[in-house]
Amino acid sequence: MAQKKDVWQGTLALMVLKTLDTLGPLHGYGIARRIEQTSGDLLAVNYGTLYPALLKLEQEGYISSEWGVSDNNRKAKYYKLTRGGKKQLEREAHEWEQTTAIVARFLAPGEEVS
Amino acid sequence: MRRLRAFALRVAGLFAKSQRDREFDAELDGHLQMHIEDNLRSGMNAEEARRQALLKLGGVEPTKEIYRERRGLPLLETVLQDLRYAVRTLRKNPGFTLIAVLTLALGIGANTAIFSMVNALLLHPYNFPELDRLVRVWENRGIDEGADARFIAPQDAADLQSGAPVFDALSTYKCGDFNLSAEGNVQPVLGCRVSANFFEVLGVSPALGRAFSASEELTGADQVAVVSHGFWQRRFAADAGLLGKTILMNGKKYTVVGIMPRGFDYPVPMELWVPLGLNPAEKTDRAKLSLESLGRLKPGVSVAQARSAADSVSQRLQKEYPATNANRRTEVLQLRRELYLYTLPLFLLLQAAAVFVLLLASANLANLLFARIFGRQKEIAVRTALGAGRWRLARLFVTETLLLSCIAGGVAVAVSFWSVKVLRTSIAPSWTMWVPGWDGIQVDRTVLGFTVLLVAAVGFLFGLGTVLYAGQALPYATLKEAGRGPMLGKKGRLRSALVVAQVMFALLLLVCAGLTTQAFLRLVDVYQGFQAANVLRTEIRLPEKAYPENSQVASFYDRVLHGSASLPGVSAAALVTNSPASNVDNETTFFSINGRPAVKSSEAPSADLQVSSPDYFPVLRIPLVTGRVYSYADNASTARVAVISRSMAARYWPHGDEVGQQIKLGPADSKEPWMTIVGVVEDVRQNWWNPTSRPTIYEPFFQAPQRSMVFLMRVASNPAGYASGIREVVRGIDDQIALTGVGTLAREITDSIAIIRIMGVLMALFGCVALALSSVGVYGVLAEGVARRIPEIGVRLALGAEPHDVMKLVLGQAVKLTGIGLAIGVPIAFAVNRAMSSLIFGIVSINLLLLAGFTLLLLLVALAAGYIPARRAMRVDPIVALRYE
Numbered sequence: 001m002a003q004k005k006d007v008w009q010g011t012l013a014l015m016v017l018k019t020l021d022t023l024g025p026l027h028g029y030g031i032a033r034r035i036e037q038t039s040g041d042l043l044a045v046n047y048g049t050l051y052p053a054l055l056k057l058e059q060e061g062y063i064s065s066e067w068g069v070s071d072n073n074r075k076a077k078y079y080k081l082t083r084g085g086k087k088q089l090e091r092e093a094h095e096w097e098q099t100t101a102i103v104a105r106f107l108a109p110g111e112e113v114s
Numbered sequence: 115m116r117r118l119r120a121f122a123l124r125v126a127g128l129f130a131k132s133q134r135d136r137e138f139d140a141e142l143d144g145h146l147q148m149h150i151e152d153n154l155r156s157g158m159n160a161e162e163a164r165r166q167a168l169l170k171l172g173g174v175e176p177t178k179e180i181y182r183e184r185r186g187l188p189l190l191e192t193v194l195q196d197l198r199y200a201v202r203t204l205r206k207n208p209g210f211t212l213i214a215v216l217t218l219a220l221g222i223g224a225n226t227a228i229f230s231m232v233n234a235l236l237l238h239p240y241n242f243p244e245l246d247r248l249v250r251v252w253e254n255r256g257i258d259e260g261a262d263a264r265f266i267a268p269q270d271a272a273d274l275q276s277g278a279p280v281f282d283a284l285s286t287y288k289c290g291d292f293n294l295s296a297e298g299n300v301q302p303v304l305g306c307r308v309s310a311n312f313f314e315v316l317g318v319s320p321a322l323g324r325a326f327s328a329s330e331e332l333t334g335a336d337q338v339a340v341v342s343h344g345f346w347q348r349r350f351a352a353d354a355g356l357l358g359k360t361i362l363m364n365g366k367k368y369t370v371v372g373i374m375p376r377g378f379d380y381p382v383p384m385e386l387w388v389p390l391g392l393n394p395a396e397k398t399d400r401a402k403l404s405l406e407s408l409g410r411l412k413p414g415v416s417v418a419q420a421r422s423a424a425d426s427v428s429q430r431l432q433k434e435y436p437a438t439n440a441n442r443r444t445e446v447l448q449l450r451r452e453l454y455l456y457t458l459p460l461f462l463l464l465q466a467a468a469v470f471v472l473l474l475a476s477a478n479l480a481n482l483l484f485a486r487i488f489g490r491q492k493e494i495a496v497r498t499a500l501g502a503g504r505w506r507l508a509r510l511f512v513t514e515t516l517l518l519s520c521i522a523g524g525v526a527v528a529v530s531f532w533s534v535k536v537l538r539t540s541i542a543p544s545w546t547m548w549v550p551g552w553d554g555i556q557v558d559r560t561v562l563g564f565t566v567l568l569v570a571a572v573g574f575l576f577g578l579g580t581v582l583y584a585g586q587a588l589p590y591a592t593l594k595e596a597g598r599g600p601m602l603g604k605k606g607r608l609r610s611a612l613v614v615a616q617v618m619f620a621l622l623l624l625v626c627a628g629l630t631t632q633a634f635l636r637l638v639d640v641y642q643g644f645q646a647a648n649v650l651r652t653e654i655r656l657p658e659k660a661y662p663e664n665s666q667v668a669s670f671y672d673r674v675l676h677g678s679a680s681l682p683g684v685s686a687a688a689l690v691t692n693s694p695a696s697n698v699d700n701e702t703t704f705f706s707i708n709g710r711p712a713v714k715s716s717e718a719p720s721a722d723l724q725v726s727s728p729d730y731f732p733v734l735r736i737p738l739v740t741g742r743v744y745s746y747a748d749n750a751s752t753a754r755v756a757v758i759s760r761s762m763a764a765r766y767w768p769h770g771d772e773v774g775q776q777i778k779l780g781p782a783d784s785k786e787p788w789m790t791i792v793g794v795v796e797d798v799r800q801n802w803w804n805p806t807s808r809p810t811i812y813e814p815f816f817q818a819p820q821r822s823m824v825f826l827m828r829v830a831s832n833p834a835g836y837a838s839g840i841r842e843v844v845r846g847i848d849d850q851i852a853l854t855g856v857g858t859l860a861r862e863i864t865d866s867i868a869i870i871r872i873m874g875v876l877m878a879l880f881g882c883v884a885l886a887l888s889s890v891g892v893y894g895v896l897a898e899g900v901a902r903r904i905p906e907i908g909v910r911l912a913l914g915a916e917p918h919d920v921m922k923l924v925l926g927q928a929v930k931l932t933g934i935g936l937a938i939g940v941p942i943a944f945a946v947n948r949a950m951s952s953l954i955f956g957i958v959s960i961n962l963l964l965l966a967g968f969t970l971l972l973l974l975v976a977l978a979a980g981y982i983p984a985r986r987a988m989r990v991d992p993i994v995a996l997r998y999e
Contacts, residue, residue, distance in 0.1 A: 027144065027145070027148075028141060028145050029144070029145040029148045029149060030148075032145075033152075046170075046171070046172040047145070047149075047170050047171045047172065048171045048172035048173065048176060048177030048180065049172065049180070051138075051141075051142075051177060051180075051181050052180050052181050052183070052184035055181060055184050055185060056120065056184055059119065059120040059123040059124065060117075060119065060120050061119055070144070070148060072148070072151060074144050074147055074148060075140065075144055076141070076144040076145075076148070077140075077141045077144070
């Protein structure tokens with residue numbers, strides 16, 4: 001369970017970083033919607049799990065936050081990528097690609113056999 | 115780095131919680147509003163829109179919960195919570211907290227301080243490399259028993275070095291005062307004449323310049339000196355050009371060739387070292403034990419091996435040179451051990467007592483904690499019933515006891531720093547400068563570290579023990595029985611056993627403290643047979659070069675005696691070779707009795723020899739037993755006379771016919787003159803470590819003048835005020851003579867036993883602490899027992915028991931517990947006493963009165979401790995007590 005959670009947390013962090021990189025400063029709700037749209041049902045049940053992830057990224061200095069006003073005039077906390085976060089995103093994305101490539105190569109012959 | 119930053123922020127997240135909570139509330143609120151609006155736009159009704167938004171979020175409270183966990187450190191938070199709770203509990207019970215902290219702090223602090231002292235003095239008295247390889251070597255003539263004169267004959271030392279291949283090197287030396295002439299003044303300086311390999315043996319080279327070469331050992335080439343760092347700084351203002359300069363001492367010029375590093379002080383804080391400078395005859399002398407010796411053992415050679423090697427050399431010399439070496443044995447003793455030969459048992463005793471105090475304190479703390487557990491039985495039961503796991507409870511109690519022991523540890527550290535400071539400053543530096551390692555006494559870092567660990571371990575163990583102890587109670591049973599029932603039986607016995615052990619420890623500690631204090635008190639008035647009040651003392655040494663003839667020496671001292679006796683207020687003045695309480699043993703000598711020749715030279719009787727001027731006896735008020743003391747009329751031109759001590763008279767002339775008998779120093783056929791015994795004086799105890807007064811021969815100074823003498827002067831009052839007077843007198847006779855050690859005899863005596871006095875005080879203190887701790891223990895158990903038995907007592911009272919029956923019940927228990935402790939303690943006390951009397955001089959067989967006194971004292975204390983709970987038991991109102999049922 002713990003491992004699965006770790007993978008999920010890592011993935012979620014990567015998605016948050018990517019979202020902020022693509023869309024610029026955004027509030028928690030916006031990030032949640034965006035991830036839901038792109039990833040299907042990954043966040044379907046639980047928007048709440050996003051907030052600890054955001055807090056962790058902020059504690060690590062990859063994102064920063066400040067209060068702002070949303071499109072429909074609501075006070076909201078806006079998150080934005082820091083320079084360290086940008087680098088981290090590149091690093092993570094690179095690692096992710098490598099990992100998926102390796103896993104893909106590893107799984108490919110098995111499919112042939114079956 | 116990122117992790118560290120995150121951690122720091124999380125720690126920060128522990129604080130300003132409510133503000134952060136509000137902020138997140140606002141963020142979540144915004145989130146929900148936006149979601150609801152979106153849902154409304156997609157056509158849901160208001161209620162559905164809100165429900166869906168909350169569902170998607172996963173609930174407001176759970177989200178807050180996981181958010182909070184990420185924000186702070188959950189483990190740390192519960193620890194802080196436990197800590198706050200512990201602080202609150204401790205503050206609510208100030209009495210308990212104070213006693214627990216004080217007892218633990220006292221136990222740990224005493225141990226740290228004593229061990230720091232023992233460590234500095236016994237283990238690191240000197241700073242020499244491989245200290246354990248350094249040994250003192252000396253010869254025992256068979257008559258030096260009990261004496262601390264440890265000398266060796268020069269040729270014997272040389273034979274030992276060549277004949278016993280256990281030494282890397284064996285150095286010899288001889289210390290004394292030098293008169294340094296500087297700018298028209300004469301000052302006494304402490305110096306040693308040393309063999310060339312002296313510094314090599316110690317393993318320390320001069321910081322500047324060089325040590326001595328072998329060729330400089332002989333007379334003629336010996337006018338070179340190595341000076342101490344302090345001497346260089348004080349007298350030459352650290353002049354860098356001192357090397358190669360000459361200094362004038364005892365009328366001779368010495369070239370300074372080396373300066374020793376700071377802190378080098380052997381055998382005592384010396385100011386300079388010069389070569390031995392023996393002439394060939396002195397170098398090959400075997401008759402006189404004139405040198406001290408220090409050797410460095412070869413690596414891997416044990417002291418026992420060195421001893422047996424030295425023994426075989428001694429035996430060979432005994433056969434080859436029976437005239438001088440008969441009965442001579444060589445002794446080898448580690449330098450470190452030699453230093454504290456007399457005080458080592460005292461140190462060990464003190465350390466043992468400190469450990470005892472710690473044990474007592476621990477037992478007491480355990481008892482207090484157990485007592486409190488009874489009080490908190492219900493609380494624990496409630497917590498357990500509400501679902502607190504054992505681990506959680508354990509953490510709660512461990513936190514509490516850890517906090518307690520940390521406070522105690524803090525106090526203990528302060529106590530040990532303070533007591534080490536008191537120890538160091540309570541003895542005059544003029545005295546402690548002679549105690550190697552004294553300056554090194556400080557709170558030892560290792561010990562302090564150990565203490566901290568000990569504190570943590572004690573806290574942890576007690577906390578855990580408490581939980582294990584309390585955890586056995588089943589919550590429902592405890593709740594049902596309102597916290598009184600299940601603690602009888604096994605657990606009650608454990609606590610009682612603790613009290614029994616405490617009483618036993620307390621008795622042992624009290625007996626030890628009593629015995630040592632008694633012995634120390636006896637030491638304080640060990641100096642019997644004379645009166646030290648109103649006596650001024652000083653040492654005078656005449657240089658051989660200026661006073662080569664006995665007649666010159668005699669006339670110098672004659673003028674000193676006359677000059678000082680004419681000072682106003684002086685009733686008498688005298689000279690003696692060794693004043694009492696000098697912490698130096700008297701010279702020992704063989705003697706022969708006219709008409710009673712010893713069959714063998716080894717059977718010749720021996721005695722202490724004192725040379726004194728006639729007024730020595732009146733100055734110290736040493737009573738005359740029979741005959742007369744010698745007078746000024748007994749001088750170089752009249753027949754030789756002597757006075758002997760009472761114990762000498764008793765041993766050799768048991769029938770009291772000693773006056774008129776003749777004795778001579780050395781064997782009967784020696785060239786020494788026969789001396790007629792003219793009188794017997796009372797025994798004088800020379801030093802505190804002498805078990806008894808040794809037989810002593812007093813020889814009149816004016817028949818046997820010596821250059822180094824102790825001058826004593828009895829005045830009407832305020833002896834210290836006469837210091838300048840006596841200086842004036844001596845300066846008027848010879849302005850090249852310096853006085854050393856000017857002070858009152860009373861002060862000399864106080865100083866000589868300072869360390870023992872302090873130990874006595876410490877032991878007495880430990881005894882009092884033991885008494886206090888055990889009474890607290892007895893009180894704790896009884897008070898708790900009464901609280902537990904209130905309903906039972908209520909029933910008894912309701913059934914017609916008289917209040918004094920109840921009192922008897924409680925006090926009976928106190929007597930029982932104490933009685934068992936005493937029954938175990940008394941035989942052990944006897945055994946401890948026997949061990950102590952063999953270890954420590956001055957402790958005689960157990961004093962039954964003392965033992966009975968302490969036993970009674972402990973019983974009384976137990977009764978007093980039991981009285982308060984007993985009174986509470988007496989006043990139990992049966993109605994109220996039974997209402998609890």
